Amino acid sequence: MSQQWIPNDDFLRHTLNHPAGLSPCEFRLENGVTVQVWDTGVICFEPAAAGDKDIVLSCGVHGNETAPIEICAELVQDMLQQKLLPKQRTLVLIGNPAAINAGKREVEENLNRLFSGHHSKGAGLINDERKRALTLEQYVTRFYQQAPQGSRKRYLYDLHTAIRGSRFEKFAVYPFLHGKPWQKNQLEFLRACGVSTVLLMQTAASTFSYYASNTHGADAFTVELGKVRPFGQNDMSRFSEVRASLRALVADAPLATKDFAEADFQLYEVYRSIHKQTQDFKLHFADDVENFTTYPVGTLLATDGDTEYRVEKEGEALIFPNAKVAVGQRAMLMVVPRSVKGQLA
Ligand SMILES: O=C(O)CCC(=O)N[C@@H](CCC(=O)O)C(=O)O
Numbered sequence: 316m317s318q319q320w321i322p323n324d325d326f327l328r329h330t331l332n333h334p335a336g337l338s339p340c341e342f343r344l345e346n347g348v349t350v351q352v353w354d355t356g357v358i359c360f361e362p363a364a365a366g367d368k369d370i371v372l373s374c375g376v377h378g379n380e381t382a383p384i385e386i387c388a389e390l391v392q393d394m395l396q397q398k399l400l401p402k403q404r405t406l407v408l409i410g411n412p413a414a415i416n417a418g419k420r421e422v423e424e425n426l427n428r429l430f431s432g433h434h435s436k437g438a439g440l441i442n443d444e445r446k447r448a449l450t451l452e453q454y455v456t457r458f459y460q461q462a463p464q465g466s467r468k469r470y471l472y473d474l475h476t477a478i479r480g481s482r483f484e485k486f487a488v489y490p491f492l493h494g495k496p497w498q499k500n501q502l503e504f505l506r507a508c509g510v511s512t513v514l515l516m517q518t519a520a521s522t523f524s525y526y527a528s529n530t531h532g533a534d535a536f537t538v539e540l541g542k543v544r545p546f547g548q549n550d551m552s553r554f555s556e557v558r559a560s561l562r563a564l565v566a567d568a569p570l571a572t573k574d575f576a577e578a579d580f581q582l583y584e585v586y587r588s589i590h591k592q593t594q595d596f597k598l599h600f601a602d603d604v605e606n607f608t609t610y611p612v613g614t615l616l617a618t619d620g621d622t623e624y625r626v627e628k629e630g631e632a633l634i635f636p637n638a639k640v641a642v643g644q645r646a647m648l649m650v651v652p653r654s655v656k657g658q659l660a
C-alpha cells in the first residue's frame with residue numbers, strides 16, 4: 316500500500332498516485348535544507364538555521380478546490396529544486412488526496428468538519444476522512460512541537476476556493492479567538508496576499524484553521540482564493556499576490572505589506588448560522604448568486620420543512636450557501652459588517 320517517494324519525482328503527482336499512504340523518507344538538499352516526507356501529501360522543509368517561524372500551508376482539504384493545490388505544488392517543487400530557499404520551517408499538507416483523485420469536495424464526509432477531535436466523536440474513525448483528520452492533527456502537533464526552543468511564531472494558512480462566485484473574490488475566515496485580539500500584522504499579511512475581506516468568527520468550529528488557532532496558538536486562517544474550477548482551468552495570474560507573499564514568508568524575504576487601515580478592508584462578523592435540519596432544506600435564490608450578496612429585509616432565503624429563513628437585518632449578507640450539506644451541518648452563514656477599532660494587537 317505505502318511506497319517510498321523518490322526525491323526527483325513530482326510531489327503532487329506522487330501523492331495522487333499513492334492516496335492511501337507513503338513510507339516516510341528524509342534527505343538533505345545541497346543548500347542545507349532537510350526535507351522529510353512524513354506521509355502522502357505531507358512534506359516538511361527544515362532549513363539549517365530554523366528562523367523564528369513555523370509555517371503550515373495546507374490545500375486540498377476539499378478535493379475539488381484545485382487552485383490552492385497548484386499553488387502549494389509549485390511552492391514544494393521550487394523548494395525541492397532549490398529555486399526557492401526556505402529560511403523558515405515549513406510544513407506543506409495536501410489534505411485529501413483521495414478526494415482530489417475523485418475530483419470531489421469529499422469522498423464520504425467533509426474533512427473540514429472533523430478537526431479538534433470531531434473525527435473520533437459519534438461512530439469514531441469509520442472512514443478515511445476521519446482517519447486523515449486525526450493524522451493531520453498529529454502531523455501539525457509534531458511540526459510545532461519539534462521546533463527549536465525559544466520565542467517563535469506559529470502560522471497555518473489553509474487554502475481553499477469557494478463553490479460560488481463572490482462579490483469580493485478572495486476572502487479569509489479568521490477563527491474565533493475566544494476574546495483574544497485580532498492580529499494587525501496578520502490582516503496586513505492577508506492584504507498583501509490580495510485578501511482584504513475577512514470574516515471574524517464568533518464561535519468554536521470543527522475546521523482545520525480553528526484547530527490550529529485554538530489548540531496550537533497559531534495565527535491561522537481559512538483563505539478562500541476564488542471560485543472552484545477543475546485542474547487546468549485556473550487563471551494562475553489571479554493568484555500572483557498570494558503566491559509571491561507565501562514565497563516571501565517561507566524565504567523570510569520582505570513582504571509587500573501596507574500599514575493597517577480599516578478603510579482598506581471589508582470586515583464582517585457572523586450574525587447567524589443556518590444549519591440544515593431536514594432533507595427538505597431548500598435555497599430560494601439561484602446557484603449563481605454570489606457570496607456576500609444582500610437582499611432587502613423580509614426576503615425569503617431558504618426553507619427547511621416548515622421553517623422559513625428570511626433576511627432579518629439591514630445589510631445582512633449570505634455566505635457559503637450549500638443545500639447539499641449533510642443534515643445537521645452548516646448550510647449558510649449570514650454575516651454583517653463590523654469594525655475592529657481598538658480591538659487589534
Ligand atoms: O463555498 C463554499 O460553500 C465552501 C467553501 C469552503 O470550503 N469553505 C470552508 C470555510 C471554513 C471555515 O469556516 O473556516 C468550509 O466550508 O470548510
Ligand SMILES: [Zn+2]
Pocket residue numbers: 376377380475476
Ligand atoms: Zn474548501
